[in-house]
Amino acid sequence: MAIDNHFLQKKVLQKDRLIAAFCAGTNMPFVYCDPVSFEDQVWIFSDEEGFKEFAQRFAGKKIELRGVSIQKNAYIAFFSSLVPIGITEIVFTENGASASIRLDQFVRRQDLSALPVYKRPLENPSLQLTGLYLMQEVRRQVPIEEKEDVASLNEEFMINLARSRFLMPIEVKKGGSGSVDEMIRKGQIGFVNLNMKNGDAFRPIFSDAFEFNKFKQNKKDFQALTIPFGGLKNALPKDVKGYILNPSGCAIVLMPDLLDKVMKNFAEEVQKGTEETHRIMEEQKTQAAAKPPVKAPVKAPVSQNHSKITRMPGSQDS
Numbered sequence: 001m002a003i004d005n006h007f008l009q010k011k012v013l014q015k016d017r018l019i020a021a022f023c024a025g026t027n028m029p030f031v032y033c034d035p036v037s038f039e040d041q042v043w044i045f046s047d048e049e050g051f052k053e054f055a056q057r058f059a060g061k062k063i064e065l066r067g068v069s070i071q072k073n074a075y076i077a078f079f080s081s082l083v084p085i086g087i088t089e090i091v092f093t094e095n096g097a098s099a100s101i102r103l104d105q106f107v108r109r110q111d112l113s114a115l116p117v118y119k120r121p122l123e124n125p126s127l128q129l130t131g132l133y134l135m136q137e138v139r140r141q142v143p144i145e146e147k148e149d150v151a152s153l154n155e156e157f158m159i160n161l162a163r164s165r166f167l168m169p170i171e172v173k174k175g176g177s178g179s180v181d182e183m184i185r186k187g188q189i190g191f192v193n194l195n196m197k198n199g200d201a202f203r204p205i206f207s208d209a210f211e212f213n214k215f216k217q218n219k220k221d222f223q224a225l226t227i228p229f230g231g232l233k234n235a236l237p238k239d240v241k242g243y244i245l246n247p248s249g250c251a252i253v254l255m256p257d258l259l260d261k262v263m264k265n266f267a268e269e270v271q272k273g274t275e276e277t278h279r280i281m282e283e284q285k286t287q288a289a290a291k292p293p294v295k296a297p298v299k300a301p302v303s304q305n306h307s308k309i310t311r312m313p314g315s316q317d318s
């Protein structure tokens with residue numbers, strides 16, 4: 001059960017550094033579902049010895065964990081990064097004793113319900129979480145018959161795929177201006193591909209702004225196009241093999257046959273997601289048309305997808 005007070009939260013924040021458990025198979029924090037409370041957890045430790053004892057619990061299952069050192073000035077950034085992947089609890093271990101703390105005792109989201117949907121951060125926590133659980137199991141180095149619940153995890157992941165909208169990186173060519181739709185029609189937008197060592201090309205897509213920005217880093221000319229799952233297949237050119245979801249994170253490959261399977265098996269969810277995306281786009285166009293025209297080029301609203309997170313009392317950056 002999570003401790004609903006600030007004493008332990010402050011104790012954690014006073015540490016000079018923490019060790020977070022990451023899964024080597026996903027390059028992301030190791031997610032763990034508590035068997036009693038069913039809370040989705042990430043584990044942190046006061047020292048390396050505590051982490052090593054924890055990692056040994058999973059070594060027999062061929063789940064490779066690695067300890068990532070989080071410095072004090074990065075605590076808030078780390079806890080904030082757990083919000084879009086659907087984590088609800090932090091488990092802190094020190095001197096062999098563990099206690100859980102709700103994530104919202106470290107970071108609290110601003111209430112964005114009053115904002116139009118197109119101005120809210122694009123996030124898919126259910127998709128992120130089910131993808132992490134699935135990949136943690138799929139990438140275990142054991143025979144396929146020893147992998148647990150893969151079929152049910154895969155179905156849950158595909159349902160969330162069908163419901164989701166994604167961010168696709170684009171580059172506006174020199175001289176490009178106007179709305180994204182207009183620039184696409186004029187051929188003023190280029191799409192970004194990832195080229196593999198064998199020459200195959202894949203197109204990156206992202207579940208949320210946090211993952212997009214990890215990929216973007218210093219490439220300031222990258223912007224984001226929002227696309228529903230139902231639009232992915234038609235947006236895939238013949239010379240591109242498929243998509244890679246969150247390449248700087250879990251890196252899940254979505255091949256055309258998987259896209260077809262989701263479209264067929266979860267057609268109703270795909271349709272709902274597509275209709276919702278179109279509704280949001282029409283709302284955005286209506287709002288834009290109501291404003292006085294501007295001469296400056298209109299860029300894709302990447303900044304609108306940034307998560308807005310407020311520090312909790314007792315939190316600090318350094």
